[in-house]
Amino acid sequence: MDSLKYQVVMMGSNLNQKGGIASVEKLILNYSLPEFEIRHITTHDEGSTFYRVRVFIKALLALILLLSKKDIDLLHVHFSERGSVLRKTIVIFVASWFKNPILMHAHGAEFHSFFSTLPKWIQQLIRLAFRQCKGLIALSKTDRELYIRSLQLPRDRVFVLPNPVELPSQVPERVNRSSVNLVFLGRVGQRKGAFDLIEAFANLPDLQQQKAKLILAGDGDLERGYRLVEKFSLAERVVLLGWISPEQRNALMSEADIFVLPSYHEALPMAILEAMGWGLPIIATPVGGIAELVVCGENGLLVTPGNIQQLSNAMKLAIEDEPLRLALGKTARTMAARFDIKNYWHSLEQLYRLIATPRLQQAYVSK
Numbered sequence: 001m002d003s004l005k006y007q008v009v010m011m012g013s014n015l016n017q018k019g020g021i022a023s024v025e026k027l028i029l030n031y032s033l034p035e036f037e038i039r040h041i042t043t044h045d046e047g048s049t050f051y052r053v054r055v056f057i058k059a060l061l062a063l064i065l066l067l068s069k070k071d072i073d074l075l076h077v078h079f080s081e082r083g084s085v086l087r088k089t090i091v092i093f094v095a096s097w098f099k100n101p102i103l104m105h106a107h108g109a110e111f112h113s114f115f116s117t118l119p120k121w122i123q124q125l126i127r128l129a130f131r132q133c134k135g136l137i138a139l140s141k142t143d144r145e146l147y148i149r150s151l152q153l154p155r156d157r158v159f160v161l162p163n164p165v166e167l168p169s170q171v172p173e174r175v176n177r178s179s180v181n182l183v184f185l186g187r188v189g190q191r192k193g194a195f196d197l198i199e200a201f202a203n204l205p206d207l208q209q210q211k212a213k214l215i216l217a218g219d220g221d222l223e224r225g226y227r228l229v230e231k232f233s234l235a236e237r238v239v240l241l242g243w244i245s246p247e248q249r250n251a252l253m254s255e256a257d258i259f260v261l262p263s264y265h266e267a268l269p270m271a272i273l274e275a276m277g278w279g280l281p282i283i284a285t286p287v288g289g290i291a292e293l294v295v296c297g298e299n300g301l302l303v304t305p306g307n308i309q310q311l312s313n314a315m316k317l318a319i320e321d322e323p324l325r326l327a328l329g330k331t332a333r334t335m336a337a338r339f340d341i342k343n344y345w346h347s348l349e350q351l352y353r354l355i356a357t358p359r360l361q362q363a364y365v366s367k
Contacts, residue, residue: 005037006356007071011059011091012078012105014045018219018243020163020270021078021107027164031341033349038076039066043087056087060094067098074101074356081108085115085126092129101355102133109191109265109288112146127151134355137161139268140289159351162289163268164344171279171333172254174326180212180319183256183280185249185271186263188220188240193262193285193305195228200262200311202232208319209237214260217252219243253278257325258318264305266290276336281328283314299332 010028013021025040032038043059045052066072075095079088088104095102108114115123130136130151136158138144144158182201188194194216201214214237216225225240244252259275260283268289272282276293282300284290294300301318303310318325337343 005035006073006352008036008038008074008076008352008356009041009063009066009072010038010076010078011041011043011063011088014042014055015040017044017046021080023270024105024107024163025078027166027341028345028348031345033345036349036352043091044084060090063091063094067095067100070098072100074103074352076103076105076352078105078107080106081111081114084108085111089126089129092132096129096132101357102135103351103355104130104133104136106136106138106143106147107267109263109267111267112150113265115150133157135159135351137351139163140292142289142292143267161344161347161351162293162339163270163273164341165270165273165277165336165339167277167336167340168250168253174257174279174329175322177257177322180257180325181255182212182214182258182260182283182315182319183252183275184214184216184218184260185252185274186218186261186269188216188218188222188225191264192218192266193264193311194218194220194225196262196306196308196311197260198225198228198232198234198238200308200315201238202234203308203312204316204319208316212237212315212319214238215241215252215256217241217244217249249274253280256280258283258315260284260311260315261290262303262305262311263287263290268293273336273339276332276339279329279333281318281325281332283311283318293335297328299328299335301328 012025015022015026029038041059041062043056045055077088077091079085092102136147138147138158138160139162141160144160148155148158184197186192219242222240229235229238259280261272262285266288272293275282282294284294285305286302287305294302296302301314303314
């Protein structure tokens with residue numbers, strides 16, 4: 001351990017897990033600044049209930065061992081909703097016992113609806129825990145207000161820091177495409193609007209439908225997706241790929257013309273940030289932090305969640321109007337620059353320095 005570096009312990013999902021939290025964790029770790037030494041502890045992994053409990057107990061023991069050495073400057077804890085919140089409440093109480101500074105990092109699209117269903121005494125317990133923390137990262141201004149209200153947190157302890165993205169060095173030219181590829185990335189299910197998307201594609205006029213192809217990549221309820229494709233006779237126009245690797249995702253983005261994510265609930269989806277980085281126009285719904293990412297008519301088109309006809313109309317417009325498509329995509333690429341991981345780290349560095357123990361500042365002064 002380098003005593004002149006900030007010692008940070010990050011707790012969250014297994015880094016090999018699917019989904020946005022693991023993606024953010026890996027970006028933070030891969031681009032870490034030299035003055036920070038970050039150790040990762042896995043608190044959650046896929047598997048049986050027994051295995052998941054074992055992973056969490058192992059994480060708690062590892063955390064206690066590190067905290068007992070009194071050389072940790074900051075604990076950075078990722079959480080989402082449901083069991084994640086309950087696990088991290090235990091983590092907070094353990095770290096608070098050692099008087100260690102804690103920075104929480106919120107990711108859950110459904111935290112607030114989940115929290116409101118909990119018994120009052122559990123809500124109070126969670127609030128008590130979170131008020132022990134020195135800071136909480138929310139992904140959008142909308143989420144910030146919701147966490148302040150739900151957890152009754154001081155406003156000066158809740159910070160907005162949107163998810164980071166790793167920008168490709170260049171994006172392909174998408175001029176004079178004979179066919180238009182619409183891409184969806186995410187869990188195939190009701191919450192992200194995947195089934196609405198298939199139905200909206202089926203509602204396209206024949207001319208636009210024959211010119212386009214819809215590709216959905218992600219795990220989830222693929223069987224229901226297949227049934228819808230069969231119901232609407234779309235086998236030649238709609239493809240469900242299942243989960244794909246980062247390399248496959250990049251290849252798909254490079255061939256895409258439009259990105260579509262008609263979600264009902266979101267925090268700040270990594271998929272939209274990645275699509276913007278690839279210079280794609282976005283068709284989405286103004287839920288969660290999306291309204292702070294996508295400006296209708298500038299870098300994308302916004303539709304009402306669950307409105308199949310609006311979604312179909314937006315796709316029709318984007319398919320048939322190439323100049324609009326290209327202009328929206330160009331602006332999306334420009335706007336994505338502020339979410340670049342290198343810029344992100346400067347903001348995270350400020351938070352780390354604000355919240356971490358003053359050990360290093362004291363060491364430098366004594367020199």
